[in-house]
Amino acid sequence: MIFLKFVSRLSNVFYFVTGYVDHCITPSGYEVGKKSGSKFSSSETDYTPTHDDYSEPDSPQSSLSAGYFSGEAAVTDSYSIDAFFITDGRSRRSGENRGNQRHTCSECGKTYATSSNLSRHKQTHTHNLKHKCDVCGKAFSRPWLLQGHMRSHTGEKPFGCAHCGKAFADRSNLRAHMQTHSAFKHYKCKRCEKTFALKSYLNKHYESACFKGSEHECDVQS
DNA sequence: CTGGGGAAGGGGCCC
DNA sequence: TGGGCCCCTTCCCCA
Numbered sequence: 001m002i003f004l005k006f007v008s009r010l011s012n013v014f015y016f017v018t019g020y021v022d023h024c025i026t027p028s029g030y031e032v033g034k035k036s037g038s039k040f041s042s043s044e045t046d047y048t049p050t051h052d053d054y055s056e057p058d059s060p061q062s063s064l065s066a067g068y069f070s071g072e073a074a075v076t077d078s079y080s081i082d083a084f085f086i087t088d089g090r091s092r093r094s095g096e097n098r099g100n101q102r103h104t105c106s107e108c109g110k111t112y113a114t115s116s117n118l119s120r121h122k123q124t125h126t127h128n129l130k131h132k133c134d135v136c137g138k139a140f141s142r143p144w145l146l147q148g149h150m151r152s153h154t155g156e157k158p159f160g161c162a163h164c165g166k167a168f169a170d171r172s173n174l175r176a177h178m179q180t181h182s183a184f185k186h187y188k189c190k191r192c193e194k195t196f197a198l199k200s201y202l203n204k205h206y207e208s209a210c211f212k213g214s215e216h217e218c219d220v221q222s
Numbered sequence: 223c224t225g226g227g228g229a230a231g232g233g234g235c236c237c
Numbered sequence: 238t239g240g241g242c243c244c245c246t247t248c249c250c251c252a
């Protein structure tokens with residue numbers, strides 16, 4: 001069973017921020033990541049924000065780096081950049097090719113891969129927020145949203161960057177932070193050709209004077 | 223205007 | 238059916 005799970009993760013997609021090694025991080029920092037066993041380098045696995053091009057990993061090693069930072073906040077784990085950008089395969093892309101019947105919401109017409117997903121979605125129509133914070137009273141639709149919210153009260157930051165030591169309460173925020181370590185800026189403005197490391201930066205740029213009032217589309221620098 | 227981080231929402235999938 | 242974990246995305250705020 002454990003082996004099957006392991007194999008399953010082997011087939012999962014992953015991505016990696018390019019340019020990081022040569023342009024940004026300290027050698028020692030990268031070595032920490034290398035210890036995780038990943039053989040990938042920027043030359044062989046380019047991170048593509050459109051997620052159109054994934055490569056199969058040759059090595060299953062990932063997860064956590066050897067580094068451990070204990071800053072002001074309690075950091076449970078620290079993640080190297082290569083380890084961090086290897087997913088466990090539960091990404092939204094993994095089920096796209098299944099071709100299963102979609103489940104449609106009778107209220108809004110949105111479709112979902114599973115009945116469970118549809119059921120969960122329907123809760124957003126009823127506004128049934130049954131997961132309530134004991135501290136501030138704020139309610140959430142899902143338990144893990146409450147968990148993440150509680151970290152804002154406790155100051156817990158389980159996700160640490162193995163390269164700079166900064167810790168985050170949210171994994172996605174750490175992921176975004178990892179991209180700031182990359183010297184390559186994958187998102188390019190179609191009008192002025194300025195490039196940005198994060199898509200959100202580009203979107204903000206689009207809302208700036210450069211692109212105000214005209215059509216735009218996200219372009220990815222190749 | 224850009225860069226960065228915090229917080230939250232919601233879909234995919236597994237158990 | 239629902240919890241839990243994954244992911245991406247967006248919004249907001251601040252330097």
